[in-house]
Amino acid sequence: MSRNVYKPPVQKGFGQFIDAMVVLALVYLSLLAPLLMGGTAAESAATEHKAKPTWEELKQNDVMQAQWEKLGHTPETAEPIVTKKFSYEVEPLSLGITIAVIAGYFIFMLKMSDREYREVINERFGPRVGKGD
Amino acid sequence: MGTAATAGQQEKISLLKVLGPVHVWALGVGIVLVGEYMGWNFSVAKGGAYGSLIACWVIGLLYTCVAMIDSEVTSTVAAAGGQYTQAKHIIGPLMAFNVGLYLVMAYTMLEAADALVVGDLLKAVAAQYGADLDPRPFVVLTIAFLAWLNYRGVFMTLTVNFVITAFAFIAILVLFFNASGLVDGQSVLLHRDLLVDLPYGWIGVLASLQFGMWYYLGIEGTCQAAEEVRSAGRSIPMGTMGGMMTLLIAASLTWYICTGIIPWEYLGQATTPLYDAARLMGSVELEVMLFIGTMFAAIASANGCINDASRAWFSMSRDRYMPHWFGAVHPRYRTPYRSILFLIPIAVSFAFTGLLDQVITFSILSGLLGYTFMSFNIVRFRRLWPLGSIERGYVHPYHPIPCIVLGVLCSATYFATYLGYGTSLLSIMAFYILVSIWFVVRRYPFVKRGEQFTMPWPRPKGY
Structure with missing residues (x-):
């Protein structure tokens, strides 16, 4: 049985370097964000x-x-x-925003992960043939 | 062609299986024990001394759930990357990418804080003798030396960790026996005069859960050794649960000693509370012992953090979640050397940002996000592969109670972080949201699909 295997592109060294730097830049930005927003970490x-x-x-x-x-x-x-x-x-608005951000983050991640996971399983085990397995 | 063949061969070299339960204990406790020497006491500032004690035990329960759940999943998914590899097999790629980053960020930032403690302690001791010492070279030297140790091999790294962690733990015991009067019959503890009521009431107790995590933060790092232990089913549960017991004892003793000697307001902001407690006891021997204990605890923690952060980065790179270049194993030392070297300047730069409380909050929150993941990871693991369908190294009891308790306590700790550190919480969440979108759009096209599922398991139920 032939399977439709996804073949990813090969990434060159410069692209790999840029990708590592993007993650680092985002980390530093989030470390500095509370200061840029006019506060320190401890309120x-x-x-x-x-x-x-x-x-x-x-x-x-x-x-x-x-x-x-x-x-x-x-x-x-x-x-x-x-x-x-x-x-x-406790400010209801800021607490509500915080809860929404955390919940939204996990919901987005679980939904997107599930979609990607189905691709992984279908490629690894082949297309699903029945409901019994 | 020759070069390509060599590179391919190099990447197939695997990590060495040389570790036993003692090394797993040393890795877990080694990372965490520094939390008793510094950091836990910020929970005193947020909720008072009694608030900190309640946080110590409540968060102890959270970590007991973490250790139980982790022992089952890791002894079954025995591969480097720990929770990252679990997420990849159980939940999906985006979750795995995030979990890998939680690990890298939590450990690299903790490593930076550890190195800062080494520098600050040396500076403080030098100041006692009238000298003005610049701590920065010692911060760089500590990270560089430990990275070299990690580069040379995991067995020596964790054997060193066992020795220095054991010394740091014994130092706490010696301090307790001396302070409580069990040695000479004269207690120096002054709880009756130093302990006060809850300064912020019960909301302060809730708030103190945030820094209560420092009593145990990093114990789940034992999972990173899964690919390098001789028997995952035996070593991981023994090392992890033994580590939790050690930490519960050390945390309770630390609280008891420090709150009986140091006024709570001072304690809430002290950089090295156990060392300060030894200083107040007026014994030079104890002071020297706790100085060495603090240094060893910080070094052991940084050492374990380098080990764990590099393995998480290595595992993600091996699967192309991050640049593939970092996924190489050293042909002679069999360590993820490129990942180890890459994270050195990053840890140093975190240490020099001057944003220590933000760095610590980032580390704690990354850990907390990882524990939240574990609570639904175990539910899904049992659902996709019910008991008996695959061979498990260990089955944790009372399921699903530990994962429910874990979920509830994680929610309470998010609220604790919101109290006083709400802006930091949102900025760190913004980081993980942005980086998730970046992964979906930019990185995931480079990831092989079916090939990343490496466990010899049957098709998951329902897929």
Whole structure:
């Protein structure tokens, strides 16, 4: 039985080089995208900084103070660390977009993969002849 | 003609089958253990100390599901490329291409972060003695040395990993015994005064799942050794499940030590928390031991990452999913040497972007996308080839509970990443969407169809 085998074109060295570079360029772009969009990776809530904070104002008890000092910190140097807080506001629109993007990505991938997979199976095992197999 | 024949012959040289369960353990734990030395503590910043502990165990459950599912599929699909090869045989080419990229990106970016830790730690220690050290040459040197080791052969690479990983694990145990007072009866742990309530409430606990992944990220890398183990059915499940047990112990001990010595706000942003804990204990011996432990953990992780990223890239190239030139095996050392060399400058450039948190998020999210794939991969695997229709090296119990739990926990972790890192999440998803379209339009025409299905299995049910 003759099978219709797909014969891919042979890619030259320059084309292979370009293809590897395209993937790399996309990776760097996605690494830089959050910065280009005006934010950093971690999204923190804005905090107020005091001129001369004390351990008490930073809500550090005696034991905590002692450990901070052993780590080489003063209330001034500890303040930006202690007061940095995450912002966990859930915006329905951005959450909805995120869910849609992730779900859309997987749906697209599974549908397209299934189409390609049928080609692979038909070439590997031959055309399907009945429903029983 | 002579050259073409030689090239063809060269590509038929296979990888060596020399590894046992110990090497699989060393590969998996070696990649991950650095997560106890740095990175896990960012979960403390997102959800507080208790939030981090809950994340440690919840994500531990996620990874137990990953290890169970992976052990079954990998012991049956015993080929380099791990999950990429599984996806190719079970779901289809586009999924396989994405899974291969998840692996390459997760490991190459983790490797960059590991090398940065080596450089930063040396800089910090030098600063303690009044010296100003530029960490960058050490970052390059670490990656270059490990790449050379990988180039020369997998057996030596993973034997080195076993020794240094074992040392790093023992260092955690020694620190625990000393800190808890089990050695001299005097505990230095101050949980009563240092632990506070959940700073962000339960939403913070959920948010901390994101960095909770660092306790275990990369254990699934054991699958990359599938083509190089002597017995996949024995070595992969033993090495992977043994690795998970080691990590659950190490993660719990690490949390217990660090939260009992370091204030949570400091801990949440520390670069090397276990080393800091040893410093606070005031013992020079412990400090030296944890310094070496941190260095070894970071080096072992980078070493395993080079091994895994290069095999994933190699496997994709061998099938022409990526340029075929990278799919060559070294005629003498029998390693995927072109892929190893190609990824060196890329890892170095990631390390020097100055975007460490973005690099880490990329690594975590790539891993998470891979785990999401595993949850529906196992369902399809059992459906296309029901039990008894093909020989499986290992059958994991309680199916489909592990894949349902895995799917639910992956969804929760996406939400955790959205909390605080939503922009990064979208930009990384944009990358995978764009690169998928590029694959369909540009790369897939170069891929052979039937030839890429290499397993000796019958036709899948329903196709």
